[in-house]
Amino acid sequence: MSFDDDKEIVILEDVISGFIRPRPGLDLVMVIDLSGSMHEGGNLDKLKIAAQFVIEKLSPVDRFSVVTFFDSSNRLFPLRQITEASKAEIIEEIILLKEKNSDKNIAEGLRMALKVLNDRRFTNGRVGAIMLFSDSAENRGKVAEVDVSMVPVYTFGFGASHEPRVLEEIAMNSNGGTFSDLQNENNLFIAFSQCLAGLLTVVVQDLRVTIEQVDGESIIKKVLAGNYPIKTENSAVTISYGDLYGKEVRKGLVELLLPNMVESGPRAVDVLQITCSYSNEFEVPPIIISIIRTGPKEIRLKKVIEQKDEEKR
DSSP: OOEEEEEEEEEEEEEOOOOSSOOOOEEEEEEEEOSGGGGGGGHHHHHHHHHHHHHHHOOTTOEEEEEEESSSEEEEEEEEEOOHHHHHHHHHHHHTOOOOSSOOOHHHHHHHHHHHHHTOSOOTTOEEEEEEEESSOOSSSOGGGSOOTTSOEEEEEESTTOOHHHHHHHHHHSSSOOEEEESSGGGHHHHHHHHHHHHTTEEEEEEEEEEEEOTTTOEEEEEEOTTSOEEEETTEEEEEEEEEETTOEEEEEEEEEEEOOOSOSOEEEEEEEEEEEOTTSOBOOOEEEEEEEEETTEEEEOOOOOOOOGGGO
8 A cells, every 4th residue: 555745744732621629739849059159149048038939839738848959969858748837847947048168069959859759658649840949050960861851840040140051951851841040030939930830730640642543544654742752662652741730731743644545535534543541540532533535635634632621521
């Protein structure tokens, strides 16, 4: 069977509407730069204010830990449940932090934060995330050697002299993290509000979308999904989207080759099978993507994937 040379594009869109159920608990590790440069411009003082803002937004279903780093790293305290009493104690410990006259080793701070999350005894139904604060590029360690692909890392660059390259790279290599440039102090609370708005409204954890071609009707040539990890096994392609927030949208593009038509007139054909699964073991029944073929290079998309509420199924 011969296939047309022209590629056809199918757009996949996952729309997650808010579930009517309590959100999962958040296990948040805050990684704080205490190297000597944090003294410049009062960066550490600004960071402390931002940290208090974050802590006040957490609730009793959440747990919180702080890791500090300079030329080495230190876990200030393990994951602690958020209560009114623990909030006050945590804020007091953060206020007492002081800069160290030392180099900066971001890699060590990240490794310690990952250890805090990896050592958790209870992870079922919980969201893990890292927030990293720094004011410049590292001068010790190699952050590129730290694998953050399994957890979202949100990085924040403080001060007018910080170099965003390293922090951008960390966020990009993580599973859904973002980088925020805080050179403008007015962006401080906006950036934290946006980050927390997402973390505190997670409705789907570890979403995986598997795309399979239909033998004899299509060949998958390429799947594009931005920076999200893609795994190919035989003819199936799986996109790992990580955690999704209420009403958040994820999109992907699939390039297909279709066989030459030997029959005249339009006919409906199934070209893709899409399966979605979550870490809470809820699995969506396969969805078939169909098109109407009327002739060579004439194609009309009949159906695109739309992920409905779990509660409505």
